[in-house]
Amino acid sequence: MSNRRLFWRIVESIEASIDSGHYAIGCRLPPERALAEIYNVSRPTIREAIIALEVRGRIEVKTGSGVYVLEDATRTSSTKILNAFEVTHARALIEGEVAAIAATTINKEELKQLHATIITMKNENNIETADEEFHKVLAKSTRNGAMILSVQNLWKLRSLTPEIINDYNRVCIRDNKQTLTEHKAIYTALKSGNASKARQAMHNHFNRLINSQFEAVESKTLEEVKRKNNEKRELYSIPALKLTNSSILL
Structure with a gap:
């Protein structure tokens, strides 16, 4: 981070x-x-x-x-208003199909590379790099240039603005164990060659990520409301009122 x-x-x-x-x-x-x-x-x-x-x-x-x-x-104006939810939604749609295609095209060497990223994440070494490598190897295994480019560009969009970076950091670092479990499920489906299960496993991964992003936003909003209420509470509290009256009398 x-x-x-x-x-x-x-x-x-x-x-x-x-x-x-x-x-x-x-x-x-x-x-x-x-x-x-x-x-x-x-x-x-x-x-x-x-x-x-x-x-x-x-x-x-x-x-x-x-x-x-x-x-x-x-x-372009479109990049200025892009947010983490849109990026994640687009990734879910595209990478779900990437996983389905990959289940029928991935080879043993690519499965080995995916497994290596899972081990790296499990050991908590270079987690972000391993996460990105997992998705890019998966895209490469489709043998579809448009799919590969789409996934690469979507990863670039994760670094588009400080807001998107912070939104991803808030959930990705906190939920590393869950991400690891989801990557394992995707890997298992790919290894079995089951396109439907691979797609569903990828959708489950992104659905959890989107929900975590909403929870993070809600938590941040609640903290801001509490902060503002505390400021008002201090302003309108009785002790503060007494202190003001004392100052006037002096």
């Missing part, structure tokens, strides 16, 4: 540099190694920031050439 917050600060800094004209429209950003030195972070962290900037329409990555600043007009 701290790493995600770190790369987001880099995103905001680079965007500020673009908006101020330090990085002009059409110019090439410093190479990955230079950016890592400028911000004193690892190169993987810079890569995360570049992905987020690309999704937000601020830059374009040209293979073999570099990273270039785009005009702000390329940023």
